[in-house]
Amino acid sequence: MSAAKTVKKKGKSGKGAAARGGGAVARGRSNGAAGKSRGAGKAQAAYKEPGLMKRLAAGPVICAEGYVFELERRGYLQAGAFVPVVLTEHPEVVEQLHMDFVRAGSDVTQALTYYVHREKLRVIGREKDLVPMNRIALKIAKKVARKTHTLFAGDICNTNIYDPADKKALREVERIFAEQVGWAADAGVDYIVAETFSWGAEAIMALEAIKKHSKVPAVVTFSVHREEQTREGWSPAETCKRLEAAGADVVGLNCHRGPDTMLPLLREIRDTVKCEVAALPVPYRTTTEQPSFMSLTDPCCDNARAFPIGLDPFVCTRAEIGEFGRAAYEMGVKYLGVCCGAGPHHIRALAEGLGRHPDASKYSADMSKHAFFGTDKKIKEVQTEYRAKL
């Protein structure tokens, strides 16, 4: 079969993806695939279209993150180290979670290689599993991405050993990024995410590795803790400007801050850079006093730190996440998602907030048939009359 035929077939079967996304985005996808097929001599080109940048040009792109928190809640990895050992123990659970997020509206299947780097595996004494775990994560994500016509993203992240004053540590950081980018490139990712950095310069190192060891677009997001600056003292907007100048395709913030304390920073970033901007907050009600999820304390429990397993009382409602997505998009922020703490219901709310109707929206709430609050004629008065006493 010729390359053109392969591409054409893919374009047709992409109907499901079109139904999931917004109209403009969906059209961008099919046009992109057809357009590329004429000039592209290799079947592989079919996988790369329509790429991330084309989709962003046409509208919002939703990317579900936060896998380790969700898998911890489900009982497949340990809070603390947060290493996804589930990849070797229960790979089918990871695949199902990817499917759940896609069904809820994610346009991206991001490989679960977050915290599957050399340093993290060293901490839990499983460095020997580094290569197989990365390969498994990439294989699962690729399978889901190709099946669902979502983008296949690689992922690298904070190393936790970055220290600007330690040359040996810097060499190790470089090695960690180089090898993970290499494995992602080998797997044929559509683009690579570099995320959750506290140091701006570490984010730049990650970007340089993506540019050096792959040929795909780079989405670089970093995290802002209590102080509105990186650990070396750069403002979020300044950091984004530096990343854009260094060649990042998309820049922005992920993790640590909830919608309310991330939005004001996004405005400044959007006003500063020309490239696309990303925002993936944690789904928690952070405040001016406690702007990051690690700083939240729970008044019910002697004001103990809620992170990481006592955050439940702070979880954002679906409406709050939907509202965040709308507000960020109106601001011009187009790469949107939710990070640690996100469940598929949050991603669905984000998608619906942007006017989409993903597969999971088939079961979005309809209270008309509720036993007490329902308005449907079939609901008995004996129930609706009792409503005020509930």
Ligand SMILES: [Zn+2]
């Ligand atoms: Zn996160």
